[in-house]
Amino acid sequence: MGIRAMAVVCLALVAAGCASADDASVAATAERFLSAAGQGRGGQACLLLAPEAARSLDDCEQQIVSAGLRTGAVRGVDVWGDEARVRVDGDTLFLHRFPEGWRVRAAGCEPRPEQPYECEVEA
Numbered sequence: 001m002g003i004r005a006m007a008v009v010c011l012a013l014v015a016a017g018c019a020s021a022d023d024a025s026v027a028a029t030a031e032r033f034l035s036a037a038g039q040g041r042g043g044q045a046c047l048l049l050a051p052e053a054a055r056s057l058d059d060c061e062q063q064i065v066s067a068g069l070r071t072g073a074v075r076g077v078d079v080w081g082d083e084a085r086v087r088v089d090g091d092t093l094f095l096h097r098f099p100e101g102w103r104v105r106a107a108g109c110e111p112r113p114e115q116p117y118e119c120e121v122e123a
Contacts, residue, residue: 022084022097023077029102030086030093034071037064037107050096050103052123067120069108092117 029048036045042061046054049064057063072089082097092109094117095102108120 020079022079026079026084026086026095026102027074027077029095030088030104031071031074033093033104033107034069034088034091037067037069038071040065048104049121050098050105050123053103053105053107053121056123057121064121067108069120094119094122 033045033048036042036048042065045064046060049060054060070088070090072091074086074088076087078085084095084097084102086093086095091107092111093104094106094109096105106117106119106122109117111117
C-alpha cells in the first residue's frame with residue numbers, strides 16, 4: 001500500500017472516530033499536565049514532564065505554574081512512534097513515550113513560519 005493510500009485510510013479512521021489507544025493516552029497526559037499547571041499544582045505537573053524538561057527549570061514547581069500555559073479542548077493528536085504532538089486551544093505540547101508512559105517534552109509552544117516551534121518549557 002502506498003503512502004497516499006495509507007494516508008486516506010488513516011484519515012478515514014480518524015473521521016470515523018477510531019482514534020488509537022496511543023492518541024487517547026497522549027491526550028490524557030497533556031490534559032492532566034495542563035490542568036495541574038493551570039490550577040497551581042506545580043508538583044503534579046512536574047511529575048508529567050520528561051526528565052530533561054523538568055531539569056531545564058530552576059524551580060520546576062514554581063516556574064511551571066507561572067509559565068502561563070493554557071488549558072483548552074484538544075484539537076488534534078499526532079503520534080509518530082515514541083513522539084507525539086497535542087494541539088489544544090491556544091497551545092501545542094510535544095510528548096515522548098518513556099517506559100513508564102508519556103511525558104511532556106515541551107509545552108507552551110507557538111509555531112513560527114519556516115522555523116521550529118518556540119516553547120515556554122522544553123528539554
